[in-house]
Amino acid sequence: MKSVVVIQARTSSSRLPAKVLLPVKGIPLVVLAARRASNTGKKVLVVTSWESSDDGLCAELGRNGIGFYRGSLDNTLERFIRALDVYEDKTVILRLTADNIIPDGRLLDEVEDFFRSNGLDYLACNGDKSGLPYGVSIEVMRLSSLRDANEKSVEMSDLEHVTPYIRRRFGERYFDKYSELKMGAYRSTVDSIDDYYDIHKLFEKFECPEKVSWLELVHELRKQSKHVLVASPVRKLVLGGAQIGLKYGINNSHGKPSFESASNLVIKAICNGVEYIDTAIAYGESEFILGKILTKGWESRVATITKLSPLHECHEETEECLVRALTKSSVYKSCFNLGVKSLSCLMLHRASHLTGWGGVVWEELLELQEQGVIKALGVSVQTPDEVEPVLANKGVSFIQMPFNLLDDRWVEAIKSIQHRKKERNIVVHVRSSLLQGLLVSEDHKLWERANVEEPSLVIEYLKRLAEETKCNSILELCLTYVRSLNWIDGVVIGMETVQQLEENLNLFSRKEFPPKTMELFQKGAVSLSEMTLDPSNWKESN
Numbered sequence: 001m002k003s004v005v006v007i008q009a010r011t012s013s014s015r016l017p018a019k020v021l022l023p024v025k026g027i028p029l030v031v032l033a034a035r036r037a038s039n040t041g042k043k044v045l046v047v048t049s050w051e052s053s054d055d056g057l058c059a060e061l062g063r064n065g066i067g068f069y070r071g072s073l074d075n076t077l078e079r080f081i082r083a084l085d086v087y088e089d090k091t092v093i094l095r096l097t098a099d100n101i102i103p104d105g106r107l108l109d110e111v112e113d114f115f116r117s118n119g120l121d122y123l124a125c126n127g128d129k130s131g132l133p134y135g136v137s138i139e140v141m142r143l144s145s146l147r148d149a150n151e152k153s154v155e156m157s158d159l160e161h162v163t164p165y166i167r168r169r170f171g172e173r174y175f176d177k178y179s180e181l182k183m184g185a186y187r188s189t190v191d192s193i194d195d196y197y198d199i200h201k202l203f204e205k206f207e208c209p210e211k212v213s214w215l216e217l218v219h220e221l222r223k224q225s226k227h228v229l230v231a232s233p234v235r236k237l238v239l240g241g242a243q244i245g246l247k248y249g250i251n252n253s254h255g256k257p258s259f260e261s262a263s264n265l266v267i268k269a270i271c272n273g274v275e276y277i278d279t280a281i282a283y284g285e286s287e288f289i290l291g292k293i294l295t296k297g298w299e300s301r302v303a304t305i306t307k308l309s310p311l312h313e314c315h316e317e318t319e320e321c322l323v324r325a326l327t328k329s330s331v332y333k334s335c336f337n338l339g340v341k342s343l344s345c346l347m348l349h350r351a352s353h354l355t356g357w358g359g360v361v362w363e364e365l366l367e368l369q370e371q372g373v374i375k376a377l378g379v380s381v382q383t384p385d386e387v388e389p390v391l392a393n394k395g396v397s398f399i400q401m402p403f404n405l406l407d408d409r410w411v412e413a414i415k416s417i418q419h420r421k422k423e424r425n426i427v428v429h430v431r432s433s434l435l436q437g438l439l440v441s442e443d444h445k446l447w448e449r450a451n452v453e454e455p456s457l458v459i460e461y462l463k464r465l466a467e468e469t470k471c472n473s474i475l476e477l478c479l480t481y482v483r484s485l486n487w488i489d490g491v492v493i494g495m496e497t498v499q500q501l502e503e504n505l506n507l508f509s510r511k512e513f514p515p516k517t518m519e520l521f522q523k524g525a526v527s528l529s530e531m532t533l534d535p536s537n538w539k540e541s542n
Helices: 027-036 050-062 075-081 103-116 141-152 157-162 162-169 193-204 214-224 259-271 287-292 318-340 356-370 382-392 410-421 444-451 453-470 476-485 498-508 515-522
Strands: 003-008 043-049 068-071 094-098 123-127 138-142 236-242 275-277 303-307 343-348 374-380 396-402 427-431 490-494
Touching: 003 075, 003 515, 027 043, 027 094, 027 103, 027 138, 027 453, 043 275, 050 068, 050 444, 075 141, 075 157, 075 275, 094 103, 094 141, 094 410, 094 444, 103 123, 103 214, 103 427, 123 162, 138 141, 138 236, 141 162, 141 498, 157 162, 236 498, 259 287, 259 498, 275 427, 287 303, 287 318, 303 318, 318 356, 318 498, 343 356, 382 396, 444 453, 453 476, 453 515, 476 490, 476 498
Parallel strands: 003 043, 003 094, 043 068, 236 275, 236 490, 275 303, 303 343, 343 374, 374 396, 396 427, 427 490
Antiparallel strands: 094 138, 123 138
């Protein structure tokens, strides 16, 4: 049975145009990817588009004697099918992309042998589930499955990304022979200029880039990747951006970090799998600082959630036209600060703005979403009674809410969230899991400022619960509790230092509480009052 390696390539990448032509050891990425994939004798074919933007790419492939096919730019699946017209249905297809140049013929041989010997219909090799860096990526399937997908797929995402239909039909199986490497948090693709510098440096010491073993490159990557702090990428941790823009939190002893410190913190968070950064136009310089950091090649690797202005300038009688203008101004200012043309997600800073002023704020945001200025919309809620009206609005796809293990106000709201999440895709992030750091403090004066009359009772309860759940600290207790709730998709944690980030990454890498342990939180629980749970009620420091 024959096999063919098919490499996707195009020069019209929006994040790093013509990246597949960037040289590594003097060899364009696409050429190097093809040479490495064929270094054990495999048949390799590059599929690209018939757009004029790819003329230079095809000329380069021709000069290097690499076979290619040109087809539809947007319908990548059809491009694959047409390129493989002469092959039989039973042909095994190994799919690669030209920006991932670590896979070589030896790895492809191993993956193909695994696919065949296990009688599989689909196999993936990539990332955490394979124990390999993101970018050591291979997908294997039969040509008959691709042809079936091409006939039956109607969604644009199925046509653009080639394998979604096949994965839905056969399920996902991962090549895990090298899972013990535990390098899922590492990155070896080229999606930004920083990625390119890293890949260029990775190959620098090797004389023959076409022949160096993929495994040798992966070991070298581990040595060179200074930002990776954990073995597997951390997914539920959301980096809170308030501390980046101003001194925030009752237990903040470090103050606002310098730009260099903030940059180091953000980059390390992204490199360790943090997928979201939470900020707001009201968080001082947070948006602007994040924009300066992320636009250096990191914006493609993380989604930034920001919040609309609190609209303090507006009162109940403010004219609708002015409210609309201030709303639009806030959105475009966030775009400017973050250095982007469109916002990944914009949340209302106040749930009341969903219906306030006759609903014109939300109408304006929907119009901006229609224009592509905003990709997703959400609402930051403060109290449980705000949840149901927000959930009822189908335009809301993100919700953020305060929640911690001593906050028992949300029982009914959580039931509503769980019900709605079954109906549609809603992402729920919680903040205040440490109550601005109060829950991990033993300073009685801070607790008294937060309107707790007998701090020792709460502190001792938390210590006892940490001991019963075998946690090493109250910090671990608080974070593991919220991580263990299946209705929570992300936990917003503010940090001022890399040391705090490393501590949180390690905590988020640990196992969640099993159901039996979670039962401990329902027996004789200590809860806090609204006067403590809402920091706006706290007393000013002397």
